[in-house]
Amino acid sequence: MLPQIIKNMGVKLLLDKAHVPGIRFFETYRKEGGYQAVEKALKQMDPASIVEEVKKSGVRGRGGAGFPAGMKWSFIAKPEGVPRHLVCNADESEPGTFKDRYLMEFLPHLLIEGLIISSFALGSNDTYIYIRGEYAWIVDILEQAIDEAKAAGFLGKNILGTGFDCNIYVQRGAGAYICGEETALIESLEGKRGNPRIKPPFPAIEGLWKRPTVVNNVETLAAVVPIINMGGDEYAKIGVGRSTGTKLISACGNINKPGVYEIEMTLSVEEFLYSDEYCGGIANGKRLKACIPGGSSVPILPANLLLKTAKGETRLMNYESLSDGGFATGSMMGSGGFIVLDEDQCIVKNTYTLARFYRHESCGQCSPCREGTGWMEKILKNIDTGKGKMSDIDLLWDIQRKIEGNTICPLGDAAAWPVAAAIRHFRDEFEWHVNHPEEAQKRNYGLAHYADPIHVPA
């Protein structure tokens, strides 16, 4: 093999079989080594040792928060005689994010296998997949996979003769981003509006029907399969620091090869963006202007802070490196929704559509978020359409500051951060819109100085 190819070929733990014809169906998945992790976990291990392996793996929640999954599992209460539940969060709705969809559509059995092991580890006999309502066709794919697994004895009563019973049900949501927040998801699963609950009590103590509940993202639960197959220690050797294992990244925007990629978290942002193995560079020969590297709620970065940190170090696609510099000069890994903007894109317009999104999705419980998101949307629309005032920029900053940290759930922060980052890094583009309202209707601000190298003090 050529060195170049070796360099690009990262370890694939989740998507390695995604292109095997028929892998969506049980027979092929099983032939390819599927369900061996269930056999190992249920026959050779006990729940505590599975939790231990997941802890050792260091795998962090792949939905966006990045909380260590093994630790979350260890918090589950075990009161005598009270059923516990595992709930799979498949409400993927963060703009820029479509990785869970890919995984469920092409490798449904990988998720089901991860769910069986995780249900056994947590003592959940009735496990629910809460999937966003728009992914209607994926419900059929998952239900077929569940039926196949049941027919083969991997679900239902007395799985593999171990005495463990488990059923998995798929529940469709109905169009609400907020239901990706775990307590809102639980409310929705109980047949209510998706209003997040005040924590504590945490779901691990009082979750679904007031029973101890663990809610994990699709990708996190799928990762349990390779963790059990290879062992937590081996899994932790992949990646770097506290960014262990592999991560699915959904890449979109102005790039040559949008899609879902599995990466090792030692990959540089530059290689991910420009190599043919991944995004293949900016589309139509344009230049990079900005990127939102982890889903719409994480801070947008101008080109000159994306590939290198403010210290001039190579930025990597992992939790620590993407957040290097804090919010001043860094961003976040988030859900892995990698949105690329080329030189022709307007930061004001983009920020406006995101503000509109969060206004639309605010559940309305907390006034800072309910009122603030609508206010930000209106002001951004005014600036975008040439009706903005210079004082609006400071007003926007003030509003986002008053939302952040003042709401029950993180949707408030998620709405505030994109606005804050856009003003922080692209203030002159906002000012140009205000000062040149007519010109701004005819052309975009362009690349300006956003790709100029940043002076790094020695």
Added chain:
Amino acid sequence: MSKFNDEQLKEFSRLVARYPEGKQKSALLPVLHLAQDSFGGWLSAETMDYVAEMLQISPIEVYEVATFYSMYNLKPIGKHLFEVCQTGPCMINGSDDIIEYIGTKLGIKPGETTTDGMFTLKTVECLGACGYAPMMQMGKHYQEHLTKEKIDAIIDECRKNAAANN
């Protein structure tokens, strides 16, 4: 007033059976989907009252849920519903042009239905297809990588099917 037929009742029972005894309210979202699909693509007050009765909960518990989630239609819609995503990643790939093109072609604004009752245009927020933008939801499935030509073909197909069924 419409009631579930035998097949729909079977599906209703399958949905309710997923939850513990006494927790049948948990089936509300899936049952509202079933009701919407069964009774003309939208939820009337009568339909919501019927769902409340079926699940033995009060009507207000159904109304508050039906009004919260964007996928439940609270007024009649056309035979074909075009739900075009307009959030950031779709916007930078030209969703504004697609929305305008559909609107001009059909002579309706977002939120409106054509006078023949064939098409409803709706703008929606991120549907998780950002890599395949611009896109829209049509019934159970997504139409992705939309172009004006693709829109023309979709609309022609819908009209052809309608003519064939008349």
